[in-house]
Amino acid sequence: MFHAPSPSIRVRPPPGPVDAELSPPGSKSLTNRALILAALATGRSTLRGCLDSDDTRAMLAAIARFGLAHELHNNATTVTLTGNGGPPSQLADPTRPIDVATAGTAARFLTAVLAASPLTALVDGSPRMRERPMEGLLRALRDQGAQIRCLAADDLLPFEISGTRLRGGEIRLPRPPSSQFISALILAAALADAPTHIVLEQGTPARPYVDMTLATLRDFGGDARWHDHNTITITPAPLRARDYTIEPDASAASYLLAIPAIFGGRVTVPALGSRSIQGDAEFCQVLARMGAAVDRAPDHTTVTGTGRLDGAILDLADMPDMTLTAAVLALHARGRSEIHNVEVLRHHESDRLAAAATELRKLGAAVQELPGGLIIDPPLTPTRDVAIDTYLDHRMAMAFSLAGHLEIRDPACVTKTFPRYFDVLRQLGMIAA
Template identity: 60%
Template sequence: MQSGDDVRTSLWVGPGPACDRVPRIPGSKSLTNRALLLAALARGRSSISGWLDADDTRLMVAALRALDVSITGGDDPGQPLQIDGRGGPLRCDHAPTLQVGTAGTVARFLLAAVAASPGVFVLDGSARMRERPMGGLVAALRDRGAVLTALERADALPLRSGPHPAALRGGTIVLERPASSQFVSALAFAGLLADAPLEIVLREGTPARPYVDMTLAVIRSFGGEARWSAADRILVTPTVLTAMPYRVEPDASAATYFLAQAAIYGGSCRIDALGHDSLQGDAAFVHVLGRMGAQVEQRGDVTVLHGGAALQGGTFALDDMPDTALTLAVVALFARGPTHITGVGVLRHHESDRLAAAACELRKLGAGVEVFDDGLRITPPSARPEQPVAIDTYDDHRMAMAFSLAGAVEIRDPACVAKTFPGYFDELARLGVPVQRTPG
């Protein structure tokens, strides 16, 4: 596991003030990339407002443009993107190599889309993305007739898609528990382009089911037919999608850092346009902080947290919101008693092995940490280190943002937050958190 020892610049981040916060949260990465792909498949021009401008979404935009999808706008902050959809499968006169970087959504979603499209395409990504699971998705697409060839390691990037002898077949795909909910979402996208309805059977459920619910909801927003037909199966009907204006919600995962800061240091945090009506499962994380002792109010489109009360540890199953686990792991440093996080084994296969990485950095801060297959048990330190602790971020945006909450820490490789929240540290500073650049 790589660390940030070679990083030449770092940021020192101090404790948060006890103040009233109304942070500016960027658009949801998950919703942005879903909307971009669906707009590309739709007939007509779609407008996407509130979109996230960050590395992961720019990778999706670049890949779609490489597939001859016209995407304009977005040059100024707040300006919508305009996407001229293809009205069906993606087509290209040449055989492009689509670079997905470290973006799992781009890799999985685009693989499914090109596997259901004519032509030959190659997908490749970063060294870490080449290590991340793809096999279950590859096998499912091959079962429906897609021709997918691994160019180096079996069932891993880089992969060549096509030429396919015929359209992707509908029918039934049976999955054991997939390595990622993105596999299920990707198959739902592929089902829109199949030659007959596609049923996805999940024998052992899926990690992070709210992300699958989100996918089905966004598909329906573009006029598609995709629904849970039973507790363990999804039915997708091939559909020509309809272009539309789509508004992206603020990113609920990003909001967790500001909510947690208020829970730890006091004051309040208000998140506008994000409440219990959100499509994002991570919007429910505020109730985890409520169980720990924070005062929480959540309505349809707003979330408010008042901190200052003593926080209590406990056991928290985060199966439906694994991206919040690192936030909770750092909050656990400030709780009374141990905090046991369960249901997040999927984190071993993200930008870093997040369970191992978090354990290493929490121990630097004096915590006792036990690592399990599906989570962590964290015992808060009896005393904090006297000197600022240097936190390695493992080229992982969530490690950098979560550990910035610890206070009096040096965050190495802070630029990794550009993956989903380029202005994160600027926003901390705007809200009164001490942030200073230091030489590496």
């Protein structure tokens, strides 16, 4: 799969303090969870506020291959979908692989659902997705009765899945490299013959994403919950279609809320507040710790710049996707910042810790790269007019667009989760001619 780089774009700080209400698109994580659950449910679901992006299109394309009709409305932000009332039972053109592209959610969730389906299917993805770990997930699904044959490297995409009725019972996992493994097993367990108990022997990274999966499954009629701190119990139950509203994407909101913290002014993100089920919505607390003023209500979040950011020691284990935003905040802060417990980022769209360290150094920061984090000593003033490489990683492009006067290479990678991101910056006067 060849990716032709898109033309670079030049960004700059806003021309003055920002005063804006900005709405990110719908949550990628919630959209792909709701899509797969609607496909498994009985009846016709309407999903509102969906994200239309590369990742969600990969999920929708797979669902269409299962013979499930869907319609798109309101610029593809509303999806109506008639479910199968259980696991997929047919697959169009079965010799053609299901292409998950770069979408980790699609890769892990579809693999689990196909393992619980009476089908044989091929699954493949982008070159980077072929490098991302799958081993613990595949082992657990094989132990549950599915047959999975890897077609290249062991325990990596591409592979052939011959699904079956999964047996349930106990699944024991060491700490997985991604919370998506656990979320995928929860989805598969909802289709099993008997209750399943997932025992997390060493916990999980990004636990709020697991909580999100449990909450969304229950919203569609499933029965899944924490039995104790490290055990999840899933009891198979019929899934029911429903009307479901997707929250704005809290990860995408982090870039918008960081703008006034860095450059001054005020930004409000509506419909994303203390009621959010997204763990990344807690990033506003990081902004407050570093010196921004935060007003958080149940249904909105407002951040106001105070004119000063201070370095902080941050444990981002529960919100690792916020690491790059925090790293760019650290570039503008006074004093050292430390980010810890985000080793999971080694296996994302890029090795985000190595990529962030490289690009921060271009901007004049002194960076120590840890196995699971970064120590950042900012420059007095970030170096101007450097070219930032994005590594085909949407979060690198969006976070580093807030670093100052610079060039972002291959900005189109943001289509993975926030296709209009640079349009929003243009409205704020942050795109240089």
